[in-house]
Amino acid sequence: MKMRNCVLLIILATMLLLSSACVHHDSFKYETEDAVFLVENGLIEVVARRNLYGLDIYLEAEVEPEDVDTQTPLKVIVPYEKGTVIAIAEGRNGFKKGETIARIAGDFTSPADLGIVTESVLKNTEFVSQSSAPVNGVYVQDTWVQPEGAGFFIIGARNVLDEPIAGFDLVVGFDNSTIEITAVTSLKPGLTEIQSDITDTNANGKLELALAYERNSELTIGATPVNLYKVFYNVKTGITYANSEISFDSSEFTWLDSSQSWLPIKETVDATSGFITVGDPVLLGDFDLNDTVNVQDLPLFAEHYREIYDVGTDPENPLSFFDIGPATRFYGNDWAEIFSKANKDGNIDIVDLVVLAQNYYFSRPANHTTFVKNINELNAAIDGDADLIVLGANITGSPSVIERIVDVNLNGYTLTGDLSVNIPAGISGNMTIFDGTIEGSFNFTGPDVTLFNYATIIP
Structure with missing residues (x-):
């Protein structure tokens, strides 16, 4: 079973060494x-x-x-x-x-x-990319949500086995201290279905899903991604930042072997975790809020150096604005090299100065994240240079014409508006529109581009 490593919560590991005793x-x-x-x-x-x-x-x-x-x-x-x-x-x-x-x-x-x-x-860094297109096997599609917000994630599959699927059994694990499941919708319903009780699911942090198809109505899962479930959730109160992993404890698919009197054959398939990202990234060290960390931020920070406050009893203390370390490279894509989430410790000290130094001369990315949540962010992403744009909410409005090769993952959401792609001749490659709904027209022109469109178009 393939599973992506979860992002380390403390990326900037610190070692404070008090050295009053001399060596020589x-x-x-x-x-x-x-x-x-x-x-x-x-x-x-x-x-x-x-x-x-x-x-x-x-x-x-x-x-x-x-x-x-x-x-x-x-x-x-x-x-x-x-x-x-x-x-x-x-x-x-x-x-x-x-x-x-x-x-x-x-x-x-x-x-x-x-x-x-x-x-x-001292520091040590490690991170994984945020957001991806559907992969082979069964997977959870990464998604984004505001603090204490609500949303859903997609469980999908692609290139699963070489035979029609008679049924499957999935056990999905999640962090029940971060989110709670509120409902599950089967997108490819079968003859019989089993879903674990919602109360038990949230108590155990395990969502159990099983489904079987009627004879001659089996499900084929080939190169075209197939969405199996839409799982709705709420972010728990008090959670302002999280990169919550949704993983598979079990991923078994069953097919019928015609050469053995239709004997059911059960196989474990590759499974890939997904992440629910809670909250927006912050450009740590940008104390004058001009979207760049530079020498102008240093005097503002220096004014509070060696000051302390109580994170537990006084989290809204003005000093918390300057308490930016330890820190994590919490987000991927355009933010992958930027320390963007502070794990506040109540001290304004050398740790915070090092975080500022790590972000020195970095600017807030114009395209803050691959995930877009409104028409303005979608247009900014289209005008940017990201290879993949992922919807993190339903969006209303007709976006700018896409004039370059960029994959668009509707992520199960709906774009209410007209989507047009007009890629000039001479630009060649593949472009994919992943599953979701476009309520409007979809127009594509690209003489040298191969389009893979898995979206549902409702004119």
């Missing part, structure tokens, strides 16, 4: 586990002892911003307790072991007398 020092050299501090002619050179993505230095001395020389603009210098905190972060490349992180000007003599404490941040 003399009058001109001091070491923590993170860095070496070398004094020459009154200046401190800070050299990385490990591969770092950010370094926080506390020292008992007055240091002004102009005294700190770095190769990165991402630095924060603020008074703290009896001295100064210097926080420095680098972008995607980070600081390599042996690399000079900063030079601190002053009249320093012995770094061992400065009470130096460091914290460092």
